Amino acid sequence: MGLRERTRGVPLLLGVLLLWEVLPRLRLLDPVLLPPFYQAVVRAGRLLISGELFLHAAVSLLRVLGGFALASLISIPLGIGLGLRPGLRGRLDLLLAMLRPISPPAWIPLAILWFGIGDRPALFIIFMGTVSAMLIGVLTATQGVDKRLIKAGLTLGATQTQAVWLIVLPGLLPAIFGQLRVGLTLAWMCVIAAEMVAVRQGLGYMMIQARNLFQTDTVLVGMATVGVIGWLLDLLLRGVERRVLRWREGLEAHELFDHRANF
Amino acid sequence: MSFLTIERISKAYGDGPRATLALSDVTLEISEGELMVALGPSGCGKTTLLQIVAGLEIPTEGRVLLRGRPIEGWSRERTLVFQEYNLFPWLTAGENVAFGLRVKGMKPEERRQAAHRILGRMGLRGFEQLYPHQLSGGMRQRVAIARALAVDPEVLLLDEPFASVDALTRSRLQEELLRIWREYRKTVLFVTHNIREALLLADRITVLTSPPGRVRACFAVDIPRPRREHLAELVRWEERIEREMAAL
Numbered sequence: 058m059g060l061r062e063r064t065r066g067v068p069l070l071l072g073v074l075l076l077w078e079v080l081p082r083l084r085l086l087d088p089v090l091l092p093p094f095y096q097a098v099v100r101a102g103r104l105l106i107s108g109e110l111f112l113h114a115a116v117s118l119l120r121v122l123g124g125f126a127l128a129s130l131i132s133i134p135l136g137i138g139l140g141l142r143p144g145l146r147g148r149l150d151l152l153l154a155m156l157r158p159i160s161p162p163a164w165i166p167l168a169i170l171w172f173g174i175g176d177r178p179a180l181f182i183i184f185m186g187t188v189s190a191m192l193i194g195v196l197t198a199t200q201g202v203d204k205r206l207i208k209a210g211l212t213l214g215a216t217q218t219q220a221v222w223l224i225v226l227p228g229l230l231p232a233i234f235g236q237l238r239v240g241l242t243l244a245w246m247c248v249i250a251a252e253m254v255a256v257r258q259g260l261g262y263m264m265i266q267a268r269n270l271f272q273t274d275t276v277l278v279g280m281a282t283v284g285v286i287g288w289l290l291d292l293l294l295r296g297v298e299r300r301v302l303r304w305r306e307g308l309e310a311h312e313l314f315d316h317r318a319n320f
Numbered sequence: 321m322s323f324l325t326i327e328r329i330s331k332a333y334g335d336g337p338r339a340t341l342a343l344s345d346v347t348l349e350i351s352e353g354e355l356m357v358a359l360g361p362s363g364c365g366k367t368t369l370l371q372i373v374a375g376l377e378i379p380t381e382g383r384v385l386l387r388g389r390p391i392e393g394w395s396r397e398r399t400l401v402f403q404e405y406n407l408f409p410w411l412t413a414g415e416n417v418a419f420g421l422r423v424k425g426m427k428p429e430e431r432r433q434a435a436h437r438i439l440g441r442m443g444l445r446g447f448e449q450l451y452p453h454q455l456s457g458g459m460r461q462r463v464a465i466a467r468a469l470a471v472d473p474e475v476l477l478l479d480e481p482f483a484s485v486d487a488l489t490r491s492r493l494q495e496e497l498l499r500i501w502r503e504y505r506k507t508v509l510f511v512t513h514n515i516r517e518a519l520l521l522a523d524r525i526t527v528l529t530s531p532p533g534r535v536r537a538c539f540a541v542d543i544p545r546p547r548r549e550h551l552a553e554l555v556r557w558e559e560r561i562e563r564e565m566a567a568l
Binding site for chain 1: 398409410422423468
């Protein structure tokens, strides 16, 4: 991707920031409820210098990565297993269908009762909030793996285990990357919700404390920090994806649409 | 003596009154090194027949014997070339060809060389590093044939392999298949609905009816090779087989 394509999103972002700066300054919005962008930048600077922002962000990031890793380690193998063994899936379907609509914040009371306050309830909430969505995603993708490719592998002498590792798994990789991105997004949603009640550190905690003190600028800094870190993580994941899925170059649907757009 | 025996195979899908019969009492005997073509209209169960010989489907009745021993499931002694190639899209041409050697436990360098050798014989030297979607249809099918040959099978099964390439490519692939068949001395069971293709390739042709697939007739084709040069005889044979198939 060229510099030009990379920076295509910048004008819109600048426009939003400009509105954020101008609307409160012109008193079109109450500056107590939405302090101007510049004020948030100053606040971010202070929080950075004091080390507070870094601490809270690092704590949240570690929780996100921990909960996300745990959810991935469970949901990917389990999703593949269930996708390949419909009998097993039949036994789990009902339970999964009922667990899925329970939103991550709904787990907060139980998490606090079981784990008290700190990292463990936060990890638990992230895990519960991400695992079922990723599981369903991987399972569905597994059912869509081309059966004919597996037939080809088996007649060439692959054992069933080899077929899973050498055919099902590579065939699933594009979908798995998609699920990882979904999971990471969900994990960020969960961690902020969890930190607003169950912990004494983290960006969610920082934001809820600031709200209590009417420091709206700190709330905004917290939100922006989540946005920036989330964006960076997604960028990282996409970079890995591009390397791993190099074979897909020239196969992806969007290329057709890009092509038309270039005329 | 029969090398590959397909013995009174029937295959029904579903059961009870709603069952549909795909194959009914099909018997074929193929000698070692022979190129047998099963010819029939679409829906005559040709693909089912090959899947059964490959061990990917279980017949409702009957059995398949190789060297007199009943087959048990799939095995690299009977490899299958599919109409739609079924190459692994995430592997390069070379890696696709080496797949069967890889699962057998051959070392990377050895199998890379083996793949290189076979691709060279198929006229694909220099294309090892390309992915399937970067190849033309004809090249993909050559890679698929090379992949099936690489594990040195006893029987090579081909399921309408040239149905989706253009006529020019098809006749080149037919010539190449004949050359490879002579070179590797494989027993081949080739399935097609194309009478001319059957006549160009086969030692013997088994005509299947539809549906369900039954053996209608079996011909030993005695046109000298290369058969393209004996057009009059080809046409005579074509008419004869057309009559046979029309009389169903």
